[in-house]
Amino acid sequence: MCGIVGYIGDRVALPILLNGLKRLEYRGYDSAGVAILEDLPLVFKKKGKVAELEKHIGNQKLTGSIGIGHTRWATHGEPNDVNAHPHASMNGKFVIIHNGIIENYARLRERLEARGVTFKSQTDTEVLANLIEYIYEKGQVDAELAVRLALSKVIGAYGLVVMCVGEPDKLIAARKGSPLVIGVGNEEYFIASDATPIVEYTKSVIYLNDGDVAVIKKDQLVLKTMKNDSQSPVIQELSIDIGEIDKGGYDHFMLKEIFEQPRSIQDTFRGRVRSENNEIHLGGLYEVMPRLIESKRIIIIACGTSWHAGLVGEYLFEDFARVNVEVEYASEFRYRNPIINKDDVVIAISQSGETADTLAAIRLAKENGALVLGICNVVGSSIPRETHAGVYTHAGPEIGVASTKAFTCQVTVLAMMAISIGRSKGLIDDTNYRKLIQEFNQIPEKIGEILSQSGHIKQIADKYKNSTNSLYLGRGYLFPVALEGALKLKEISYIHAEGYPAAEMKHGPIALIDQNMPVVVVATKDSSYEKIVSNIQEVKARNGQVIAVVTKGDTIIRQMADYVFEIPETETVFTPLLSVIPLQLFSYYIAVMRGCNVDQPRNLAKSVTVE
Numbered sequence: 001m002c003g004i005v006g007y008i009g010d011r012v013a014l015p016i017l018l019n020g021l022k023r024l025e026y027r028g029y030d031s032a033g034v035a036i037l038e039d040l041p042l043v044f045k046k047k048g049k050v051a052e053l054e055k056h057i058g059n060q061k062l063t064g065s066i067g068i069g070h071t072r073w074a075t076h077g078e079p080n081d082v083n084a085h086p087h088a089s090m091n092g093k094f095v096i097i098h099n100g101i102i103e104n105y106a107r108l109r110e111r112l113e114a115r116g117v118t119f120k121s122q123t124d125t126e127v128l129a130n131l132i133e134y135i136y137e138k139g140q141v142d143a144e145l146a147v148r149l150a151l152s153k154v155i156g157a158y159g160l161v162v163m164c165v166g167e168p169d170k171l172i173a174a175r176k177g178s179p180l181v182i183g184v185g186n187e188e189y190f191i192a193s194d195a196t197p198i199v200e201y202t203k204s205v206i207y208l209n210d211g212d213v214a215v216i217k218k219d220q221l222v223l224k225t226m227k228n229d230s231q232s233p234v235i236q237e238l239s240i241d242i243g244e245i246d247k248g249g250y251d252h253f254m255l256k257e258i259f260e261q262p263r264s265i266q267d268t269f270r271g272r273v274r275s276e277n278n279e280i281h282l283g284g285l286y287e288v289m290p291r292l293i294e295s296k297r298i299i300i301i302a303c304g305t306s307w308h309a310g311l312v313g314e315y316l317f318e319d320f321a322r323v324n325v326e327v328e329y330a331s332e333f334r335y336r337n338p339i340i341n342k343d344d345v346v347i348a349i350s351q352s353g354e355t356a357d358t359l360a361a362i363r364l365a366k367e368n369g370a371l372v373l374g375i376c377n378v379v380g381s382s383i384p385r386e387t388h389a390g391v392y393t394h395a396g397p398e399i400g401v402a403s404t405k406a407f408t409c410q411v412t413v414l415a416m417m418a419i420s421i422g423r424s425k426g427l428i429d430d431t432n433y434r435k436l437i438q439e440f441n442q443i444p445e446k447i448g449e450i451l452s453q454s455g456h457i458k459q460i461a462d463k464y465k466n467s468t469n470s471l472y473l474g475r476g477y478l479f480p481v482a483l484e485g486a487l488k489l490k491e492i493s494y495i496h497a498e499g500y501p502a503a504e505m506k507h508g509p510i511a512l513i514d515q516n517m518p519v520v521v522v523a524t525k526d527s528s529y530e531k532i533v534s535n536i537q538e539v540k541a542r543n544g545q546v547i548a549v550v551t552k553g554d555t556i557i558r559q560m561a562d563y564v565f566e567i568p569e570t571e572t573v574f575t576p577l578l579s580v581i582p583l584q585l586f587s588y589y590i591a592v593m594r595g596c597n598v599d600q601p602r603n604l605a606k607s608v609t610v611e
């Protein structure tokens, strides 16, 4: 999950590269480096964040207009200066940056060492740099052919950019499994792992596909396949604006994205939930809707927060569409030898559209003949290009590593899908359908009402910022919300938190309850309300601390719990959209009070493009 940038044109490359790396830092941030082509490539690389690299470069005057840069999330070799990218080949003829994993790097390294090649780092990327140079020198071939021949020997995933001293007027980019986007300027090109470093310079982009090799000069881009077949590059126009990738006055991207949710949910259902003529219309599914309606089973595959959204989807599809649903961790599904039938519908959920396990699960499902749909937030990313059809969440760029607005937009899409299918199957009458459509339109305002309580939530967070453990409980639609709340807390504050179905307490976790264990209970008014009231009483009977998310005006739980977060009343189907908001803010404030790096938590990266 590293970040890659490259530039070739007439501008001074260094500031473009550093600015781009800062915009990509959410993808990985344990070390960073740049290579600028002066007479020879000058390489600067440093453990730590991009700011450390800037200090390391200092006031050196670097005027080169061709360069590459990289911010790393370590896979092979610990985070340090030597293992940071870019990596130069042994004789210095090539300098490369790489996102992905070369799975057969050890074997390749052995064969190169047996031929006298020496190494400085423990990385797989340096093996690739030396393999390219070895072929270039021994085979007396040009840089492009050396790159293609070297990559033909590689097993694994890569998004890479290569600089060659002998051919200083070009950069060579190649992609297999790790994303690469090329921004098309006026006699200049910008290369990056995603569009965020490019959009301020140009909105015209080319998304590389697996197997693509691009030879880029400042005034010419030649696109080929690994087999050297020429291709016509497809130039697309970005729909994001520079303002969407700045903090916009918030302290952190995560806080901005939490507060963007009224708008991002509105953007997600705008034009799709049509109250004027009482219908839900998902254009991306129009062609496949008949298969969705007659499907006997839906398999949802995802990871992390997206998997929690999928779990909400299970309740939605069973409630409204009356269809069997399985929710699978993509990483388990892909290796479990699952039963996949031709009339199954597989729904892949992913914010980034680049999660390696989810992509692999998609390919497995397609091989078995299932209809594969995607719910994704990044236009042009791999998952939308590999699925048969799908629906974009219009959440806008989500930069904070902890997913927030993507989750609520994913649930919004799943709700639209489930209700739309249920309506098409004649399972939702006019009155209920109209009520659901009207409530959709109320959600952004209701979320705004919850966000206005952020001061209260911050006060409660202050009381629990020093906890060492926490339990999150919920039932029904709110069980996945409990899981999501626990994930938010642990991934940004490093407090261990566990989500559980509330009824499961008695089967083990209740042993954990004491006066030091905060228990967050998502307990809004629904069909299992009385049951969850009992669960709260069980916790209180053992001196547990209870923080409850309740429906506005609830007086019963208010008397039992130590603290409550109120959310406006809504239809049960929409309670996940509202009840998750206080939990997002609760985790955010605790993490800030603990001095954690909220937008770039330790060990994590925004897009898990490796297995």
Ligand code: AGP
Pocket: 303, 304, 305, 306, 349, 350, 351, 352, 353, 354, 355, 358, 401, 402, 403, 404, 491, 605, 606, 607, 608
């Ligand atoms: C959630 O806050 C995490 N950042 C992580 O679990 C994430 O949801 C997971 O890696 C899946 O990412 P995706 O939605 O981009 O596929």
